[in-house]
Amino acid sequence: MDEINLRTGTSESGSATRREFLHRAALAGAMLGVETAFLPQLARAEQPSTDGAKPGKRPVIISSSNGLKAIEVGYKALVARKDPLDAAIESVTIVEDDPNDQSVGYGGLPNEDGIVELDASVMHGPTHKAGAVASLRNIRNPAQVARLVMQRTDHVLIVGEGALRFAKAHGFKEQDLLTEASRKAWLKWKESRDKEDDWLGDEEINPAAGARGRDAIPFTWGTIHCAAVDSRGDLGATTTTSGLSYKIPGRVGDSPILGAGLYVDNAVGAAGSTGRGEANLLNCSSFLVVELMRQGKSPQDACLEVMRRVADHTEPRLRDKQGRPAYGLILYALAKDGRHGSAAMWSGAKYAVCDEAGARLVESAFLYQRA
Numbered sequence: 001m002d003e004i005n006l007r008t009g010t011s012e013s014g015s016a017t018r019r020e021f022l023h024r025a026a027l028a029g030a031m032l033g034v035e036t037a038f039l040p041q042l043a044r045a046e047q048p049s050t051d052g053a054k055p056g057k058r059p060v061i062i063s064s065s066n067g068l069k070a071i072e073v074g075y076k077a078l079v080a081r082k083d084p085l086d087a088a089i090e091s092v093t094i095v096e097d098d099p100n101d102q103s104v105g106y107g108g109l110p111n112e113d114g115i116v117e118l119d120a121s122v123m124h125g126p127t128h129k130a131g132a133v134a135s136l137r138n139i140r141n142p143a144q145v146a147r148l149v150m151q152r153t154d155h156v157l158i159v160g161e162g163a164l165r166f167a168k169a170h171g172f173k174e175q176d177l178l179t180e181a182s183r184k185a186w187l188k189w190k191e192s193r194d195k196e197d198d199w200l201g202d203e204e205i206n207p208a209a210g211a212r213g214r215d216a217i218p219f220t221w222g223t224i225h226c227a228a229v230d231s232r233g234d235l236g237a238t239t240t241t242s243g244l245s246y247k248i249p250g251r252v253g254d255s256p257i258l259g260a261g262l263y264v265d266n267a268v269g270a271a272g273s274t275g276r277g278e279a280n281l282l283n284c285s286s287f288l289v290v291e292l293m294r295q296g297k298s299p300q301d302a303c304l305e306v307m308r309r310v311a312d313h314t315e316p317r318l319r320d321k322q323g324r325p326a327y328g329l330i331l332y333a334l335a336k337d338g339r340h341g342s343a344a345m346w347s348g349a350k351y352a353v354c355d356e357a358g359a360r361l362v363e364s365a366f367l368y369q370r371a
Contacts, residue, residue, distance in 0.1 A: 058233065058338040060355045061087060063226040064274045064330065066101055068352040068359055070094040074228055075354040084228040085124045085236025089143050092240050095224045096141050099179045104224050106140040107179040108242025111249045114186050116177035118142040118242055119256040121157075122150055125235030125266030130156055132256035133163040135249075138174040143240040145172065146256070157256060188217045189246050223255055225262070225272030227334040235336065237262055237270040244277065253277025259287035268294045269336050271303075275329035275345070279318075283310050289333050299333035300341025300365050306331060307343045307367055324368050346370055 059078035061071045074091035078084065096105025103109070110116045120142035121132035131150025134157065136142050145167045149158055158166050168174065178186075223241035239262040241255040254261035254277035261277065263286035264270040271289035273280050280286075285306050292302035311325050320326040330344040332351055342351040342364035349364040 059084075059228065059230045060334065060338045060340060060353065061091065061226065061228040062332060062334050062340050062342075062354075063091060063352045064224050064332065065350045065352055065361055066103065067091055067095055067224050067226055068361060070224075071226065071352055071354040072359045074226065075359070078228055078230050081230070083124075083236060084230045084234055085122060085147070085238070087228045087230075088226040088236050088238045089122065089147060091226045091228075092143050092224050092238055093141055096143065096240060099181070101224075102182055102185070102242070102245075104240055104242055105142070106175075106177050107182050108177065109182050109245040110178055110186050110242075111247045111251070113249050114178065114183070115249065116182070116242055117247075117249070117251075118177075118240070119252055120146045120238065120240035121256045121258060121262045122146045122238040123236070123258065123262055123264040123270070124150065125264045125270070128264075128266065130258050130262075130264075132157040132258065133167075134159040134252040134256040136160075136163045136167065138164060138177065139167045139172050140175060140177055141172070143238045145170070146238070146240075156258065159252070160250070185217060186246065192217060223253075223261070223274040223277075225274055225332055227264075227270040227272060227332065229270075229334055229336060229338055233266075233336050235264050235266050235270045235334070237264050237272055237334075239272045239274075241274075254280040254285075257281060259284045261286060263287045263290050265290050265294070267336065269299065269334055271331065271333045273329065273331050276327040279310050279314065279325070279327065279329055283313060285310060285331055289331055293333065293335055298341060299335050299339050300343060303331040303333050303341055303343035304365050304367070307345060311345065311367055330364060341365070343367070 061074045061078060063071050070091040074087040077087035077090050095101050099107035108116050115137060118136045119134045122143060123130040129150050131146040133142050133145050139145060148170050149155060223239060225239045227237035229235050239255045243253050260281045262272045268290050271286040273285055288306050289302045292305055293299060314325040318326055325345055328345055330349050332342045334340045340353060344364040344366045347366040347369045350361040351364055353360055353362050
């Protein structure tokens, strides 16, 4: 074929006219456009769905299992075309306010001094902005405070006394977050942790009663993670927690740390976690889940791959006799097109989903089978 002169549109032999050249170029461009448009569809079609979630099935809201009832409220907010981050925060606020959930907010289990310290983060997909608070005392709704950090400051993370002052400046009222049930759990922990101290547990006061001691003490790595995608494909997510039960005062886990307890990329999806925060922090798990989804993995497969990495990196003192991680961790992921998935270290975990089919619990994939 003769070479075409791009300026004149003629070939060296003169056999091709400028009109023919333009016609060929237009045809080639049209074919390229068809091919380019078709490639993303092929990529999406190759991704396995989870729980019957099909590409384009939106809006969807997911959470850790303790948000099953709460995400019904968030889903209604999505249907009403509220911002996805606001929908997620509306959901977790219900759990933060629940005194019977000892993993989050009011009624959360305290640190070793008997003081409830809360952590939370939020991230908004459309703006790629985020906010977080850590070691926040006396304020029951840390996710709402984290949203204000995002909206009203040039910061991402505010901690401790500064976070409390910031919350009070925005109208939040201080209150004692330690419920009677959580106070009794803390006292039981103090009485049972050391047989040589002067705190007497039930089994020491009355051994004949068969008190169970430490086995009966409530304990949690508790958290609630919630992510939402709306009908436009915009994402928002939050993670909020009272943290590790009876922790060293000032301990901060993964929940308020972007890339660990939470991460959102509006072009890809959102991810978050519950469970042992230290394991998650050491692997930047949520960021990695989103990056693996960007590379084409389904939400569930991305969570499983990161969970394997966390397991591989577990230090010897945290492994059982078979060499497996002796702790719990669950990862959650929500893709921009509405697909969702989860993976846990151990079998038996579930996560909550709410979409047009209603709210329900879905089995998480897992690495290790419980006996």
